[in-house]
Amino acid sequence: MDSENNSIDETEGDLMETASAGAGDRLRTARETRRMELSHIAAETRIPVRHLEAIEAGSYDTLPSRTYAIGFARSYARSVGLDEKSIADAVRGELAEGGMHPSVMAGGMEPGDADKLPSRGLAWFGAFAALLLAIGVIAFASTYFGAGVELPSLMADSEEADGAGTDQTEALASADETAAPNALSADGQVVLTMTGDEAWVRFYEDGGERLFEGVMQDGDTFEVPLGAEDPRMNTGRPNLFDVTINGQAVPPLATEMVPVSDAPVSALALLARGSEETAN
Incomplete structure (x- = not known):
């Protein structure tokens, strides 16, 4: 009987300690409880292991931006069965306490974060x-x-x-x-806004570095970096993305749910595509 009571007390103590811990500790504890390796989480969320390690350690300054820290943490929480909003709020709190460099996606898009709404495009x-x-x-x-x-x-x-x-x-x-x-200039700011429930998407430079990869939800936006070399996009639901250049709407990548791969999303490529469709 004493051993059972001790076991119950230890379990309750672990739960209280986890609830009061930081977002990274909570994610690591949930992962270890499920006996999952970081490589498993990385394969499921398509987030590099080094970024997952940074989130567990609370080293958000090593991530590309604040939006990546929150978006990656949400995806991590989803994989280990934790409440995404609770984890995202915890990360925001830690970022507010410690500070962090501004996001490269100014305008408010947090990958996988439905609490943020587009602003710069509307402005x-x-x-x-x-x-x-x-x-x-x-x-x-x-x-x-x-x-x-x-x-x-x-x-x-x-x-x-x-x-x-x-x-x-x-x-x-x-x-x-x-x-x-x-x-509608060829070097204008391209913004893609998610208008459906959710969709996995990958933005990257052709033959170069990945710009963002994860799940975007309704209202999330992604601003293609102006200095990106031949930016491209992979997604299975291109028809759910509204596209603007300098705040002006342009034709979407697709009108039906047909997967696209290596789809150019630079202002020059989008304008050229629109001209071809008009000519046809």
């Missing part, structure tokens, strides 16, 4: 819409109110009036053509 879109509205107001004001400053001659030739209107129309068309390339 770009809002700024662009405000600019177009301002141009329209100025053009309207100069045309409508400017006409009353000086009364036109009653003898003015109607052809001259028509010519002036044509010049103004051509000027506005030229302004629109000039503004469009600036919004």
Whole structure:
């Protein structure tokens, strides 16, 4: 009887100690309880072993960014049966206490973190819409109110009036053509936003380094680094991703759930693809 009571006390003590431990200790304890090796977790989550070791040790500064720390921890928690939100909150708390360098994915995307919503893409879109509205107001004001400053001659030739209107129309068309390339430039910021429940995705440089690999959930966004060399994407659900360049929507990678591999996601490649589809 005494041995049974001691066993119960030890179990309760372990549970209390685990609950009060850091996110890394809780993940390691859960993994060891399930008798799983880090290599097993790495194969299941597609996260490098060195990153899993850093998470267990609480060494988040060795990870690429804050968003990777939280996203990797969520995937790890899912693999060992822990509550993803609880682990993500614990990691955020530890990051807030210790500090960390800014994320390379500015705008709020945390891989696998549904608590974050896209922001930078909406800001770009809002700024662009405000600019177009301002141009329209100025053009309207100069045309409508400017006409009353000086009364036109009653003898003015109607052809001259028509010519002036044509010049103004051509000027506005030229302004629109000039503004469009600036919004959809070949070196613009590409943002992909997940719009479904969840999907596994891998972003990487062609023949180079992996940019991100994991599960993205509804509302998650990924900003393709501007300096990435020929960035590409693998996923089984490309139709669930909205694509924008400098905040302006462009055609999606696919309209049906057809897996894609080595799909280019640079601004230049996306614009070229859109031009080809328009021509066809």
